[in-house]
Every structure is written in structure tokens, then in C-alpha cells.
Amino acid sequence: GAGVSQSPSNKVTEKGKDVELRCDPISGHTALYWYRQRLGQGLEFLIYFQGNSAPDKSGLPSDRFSAERTGESVSTLTIQRTQQEDSAVYLCASSLDQRGVPFFGPGTRLTVL
Amino acid sequence: EDKVVQSPLSLVVHEGDTVTLNCSYEVTNFRSLLWYKQEKKAPTFLFMLTSSGIEKKSGRLSSILDKKELFSILNITATQTGDSAIYLCAVSRTYKYIFGTGTRLKVLA
Numbered sequence: 001g002a003g004v005s006q007s008p009s010n011k012v013t014e015k016g017k018d019v020e021l022r023c024d025p026i027s028g029h030t031a032l033y034w035y036r037q038r039l040g041q042g043l044e045f046l047i048y049f050q051g052n053s054a055p056d057k058s059g060l061p062s063d064r065f066s067a068e069r070t071g072e073s074v075s076t077l078t079i080q081r082t083q084q085e086d087s088a089v090y091l092c093a094s095s096l097d098q099r100g101v102p103f104f105g106p107g108t109r110l111t112v113l
Numbered sequence: 114e115d116k117v118v119q120s121p122l123s124l125v126v127h128e129g130d131t132v133t134l135n136c137s138y139e140v141t142n143f144r145s146l147l148w149y150k151q152e153k154k155a156p157t158f159l160f161m162l163t164s165s166g167i168e169k170k171s172g173r174l175s176s177i178l179d180k181k182e183l184f185s186i187l188n189i190t191a192t193q194t195g196d197s198a199i200y201l202c203a204v205s206r207t208y209k210y211i212f213g214t215g216t217r218l219k220v221l222a
Contacts, residue, residue: 031208042117042201042214043156056209089154098208101147101161107154 004105012111021077025094035091082112115140119213136202137184149201
């Protein structure tokens with residue numbers, strides 16, 4: 001497919017466990033974003049990648065959150081020691097460059113019990 | 114602090130009605146304003162606006178930006194049940210997009 005893909009689509013975990021969320025951006029897109037959307041809320045910026053580097057991590061809510069991107073392609077968002085307040089839909093988007101329109105993936109719905 | 118405010122928060126209309134959704138912003142180093150439609154999880158892109166007064170149009174949807182008064186509107190004419198969704202406005206400063214909380218539109222048959 002030509003769009004942004006994310007996996008898993010749904011993840012249910014127990015409080016305290018670690019989770020990894022994956023994003024495959026559109027091929028050739030150098031910019032990649034992670035957003036979080038809590039129920040009934042807008043999109044909350046988490047992190048921005050330009051190529052493999054992350055010049056802006058300012059949105060990561062705590063040191064339990066980390067993200068990496070390899071080969072200007074796949075990105076992984078890791079949440080350690082999950083808490084119930086981490087429950088949300090995590091959306092990934094990519095754009096051709098920092099000026100381009102971000103196109104979103106279908107998201108991962110994370111539920112922490 | 115940068116902010117994007119959308120109104121109304123929710124709206125219920127009947128098929129055939131025309132709706133106007135509002136987005137106002139206070140963002141330093143404004144670059145562009147985007148509108149998205151979110152039906153389930155993934156927001157889908159509708160319009161990108163960078164210049165004041167130039168209307169963007171796609172079928173029954175249109176949008177315009179006023180950079181002096183710092184707002185944009187999204188119009189939907191002859192609404193259909195398939196227009197039911199959350200409409201999100203996002204404003205970019207450099208690479209970063211700041212989203213409003215959205216307007217939830219429900220179109221009744």
C-alpha cells in the first residue's frame with residue numbers, strides 16, 4: 001500500500017508493562033510525526049523526526065516515552081511501565097519534508113488496564 | 114502560548130443543510146493552516162491554506178483563511194450523512210502542527 005501503516009491496530013496491556021508501537025511511513029517521506037489522541041480530545045504532539053534525527057522531542061510526556069527511527073523509514077514508539085493515563089490512540093504521520101502535508105496512518109488504540 | 118480553537122464543539126444538522134465550521138488561532142511564525150476529516154481513527158487531509166482570501170474548493174467543501182483576523186472557516190453545502198465526522202483544524206509553525214480539539218458534525222437523514 002502507498003499510505004502510512006501502523007501496527008498493531010489495537011493493543012491491550014496491563015499497567016506496568018512495556019509496549020512498542022510501529023509506524024511505516026510513506027516511502028520517500030523524510031518527516032515523521034507521532035501524535036496522541038485521548039478520548040474526545042484533539043491531537044497532542046509527541047515527537048518529530050527529520051530523517052533519522054529527532055530535533056523535537058518536546059511533546060514526550062515523560063521519560064517513560066521514547067521513539068526512534070531507522071533508515072529514514074520505520075519508527076517505533078516505546079512506552080515503558082505503562083500507566084492507565086497512557087490509554088489513547090497513537091497516530092503516526094509522514095510528509096515529504098517539513099513543509100509538506102502530513103498524511104496519517106490508521107493509528108494504534110492502546111488500552112492500559 | 115500557541116493555541117488553536119475550534120467552534121462549535123459539536124453540531125447536529127439535517128441532510129441538505131449548509132454548515133460553517135470555525136477555526137481561530139494564535140500561533141507565532143504561522144506557516145499554514147490545514148483541515149482534516151476524522152471518521153474513525155485516521156484524519157484524512159482536506160485543505161491546506163497559506164494565503165489570505167483565496168478560497169480552496171473541493172466538491173461541496175470549501176475553505177478560506179483570514180491571516181489578519183487569524184481565523185479560517187470550512188463550509189459544507191448540501192450536507193450528506195457521509196459528512197458526519199470530526200473536523201480538525203491544524204496550524205503549523207515551522208514543522209510543528211498544533212491541532213484544535215475539533216468540531217463533531219452529525220448529519221441526520
